[in-house]
Structures are given as C-alpha cells and as structure tokens.
Amino acid sequence: MISCSGVGKRYPGGLTALDNVSCEIGAGEMVFVTGHSGAGKSTLVKLFAAIERPTSGSIVVNGQNLAALRPGALPYLRRNFGLVFQDQKLLFDRNALDNVLLPLAIVGTPRHEALRRAQAALDKVGLLDRARANPIALSGGEQQRLAIARAVVNRPAVLLADEPTANLDVDSAAGILDIFRAFHQVGVTVIIATHDPQWSGLPGARELRLARGSLAQ
Numbered sequence: 001m002i003s004c005s006g007v008g009k010r011y012p013g014g015l016t017a018l019d020n021v022s023c024e025i026g027a028g029e030m031v032f033v034t035g036h037s038g039a040g041k042s043t044l045v046k047l048f049a050a051i052e053r054p055t056s057g058s059i060v061v062n063g064q065n066l067a068a069l070r071p072g073a074l075p076y077l078r079r080n081f082g083l084v085f086q087d088q089k090l091l092f093d094r095n096a097l098d099n100v101l102l103p104l105a106i107v108g109t110p111r112h113e114a115l116r117r118a119q120a121a122l123d124k125v126g127l128l129d130r131a132r133a134n135p136i137a138l139s140g141g142e143q144q145r146l147a148i149a150r151a152v153v154n155r156p157a158v159l160l161a162d163e164p165t166a167n168l169d170v171d172s173a174a175g176i177l178d179i180f181r182a183f184h185q186v187g188v189t190v191i192i193a194t195h196d197p198q199w200s201g202l203p204g205a206r207e208l209r210l211a212r213g214s215l216a217q
C-alpha cells in the first residue's frame, strides 16, 4: 500500500525533519506513528499523501512512485486518502451535514446518493442526530468526529490522521480511537500520528516510532 525507502526531508533553512526512513505499510493495517514533539511524525504522514515532498528517497503509494507523479495526477492520488489534519478546518458557515456533503459535491456525486452517504458517515461517527447543527455548537470531540465523517465519506482506502485527539479529554479521545478501530475492522488502512503514549502497543496495531527524524522501531 505505502512503501518508503531511504526517505529524507529537509525543510528550507536546512532543518532535517526525517533522515533515511524506510517502512512498509500494508493494506488494511492500523499503524501509529509515534515519537516526541519534533520527531517528524507530521512530516512523515504528510509525505504519504504528497502534501510535502521528500528531499531524498522514494515513496510508493498503491504502486505509484510519488516522485514521478504529474501535478495533474495529485487529486487522483489524494482520493486514496481521508485526511484528519489539524489544518483541515471545518466550515462554520454551514451545518454538520453540509460539511460532510462538500467532498461528495467536489467529485460530482449525485445529490440523492450524496445525502445517503453523508448521513451514513455521520451515523458511523455517532453524529446523525446533530446533522443540522452548526459545527461551532459541537464539542471538541464531536468536531473531531465530524472531521472523521468528512474524511471517510468518499470511502478512501487510507484514513490518515495527525494528532486527532490533541486537546481532547480522555473519554473523548477513547471514543475517537474506537471510531478509527471500527474503520480498521472493515478493512480501511488507518495511519495515526500521535504523541500520546497510551496508543502504542494496542492489540492489532503496529507502531512506527520516530526519534529525531529516524525510525526507532
């Protein structure tokens, strides 16, 4: 599914965020990318979805070498990924349902089918009864669940999340983790970058631990 070979990332200014990282993530796996702040977790997951480009090494996603990807092919590559990222903000000028409908509208899903799928996605994250609420009226945990519904509504093969439980209390974080596990159980590849040590060593999941830009485990 995703194969990294000797991947390095140096940001402008010379800071090396990743150094010679090689890893394989198979279809249907659940993987936690862990490590201290600044270890390179966000950088690695951004490389998988071609949000950042490596400065060395190669990344192959679904048989496609990202280095050889034409810019026009990027939207097609991204369709493999449902992104739950801190900077992928919810839209507060529309309700929860409309937030989830947006990715479907972008790919031209007919309205009736889009409504059905958006409601099913809200149901999966336990928010169907809040479909007409503005996201601003939702709790932090509910907003994160809404972001997950939006990320999965186009049925991506890979669910990629960066610190999805940052700023959440223990119970809300556990609820978010249960949602990710449910997607994993139906065959979605789930990759989560987290500094939360309680998530490493979960049964059925694998840990990729980064330490100062290198793979420690």
Ligand SMILES: Nc1ncnc2c1ncn2[C@@H]1O[C@H](COP(=O)(O)OP(=O)(O)OP(=O)(O)O)[C@@H](O)[C@H]1O
Pocket (backbone or CB within 6 Å): 011, 012, 015, 016, 017, 035, 036, 037, 038, 039, 040, 041, 042, 043, 044, 195
């Ligand atoms: N866009 C950028 N420009 C320059 N440096 C960056 C950029 N993004 C990240 N870095 C640097 O690269 C290193 C790795 O950052 P990254 O965000 O990948 O780590 P992280 O493990 O996700 O950290 P955190 O848990 O604090 O989010 C850090 O030193 C960071 O300051």
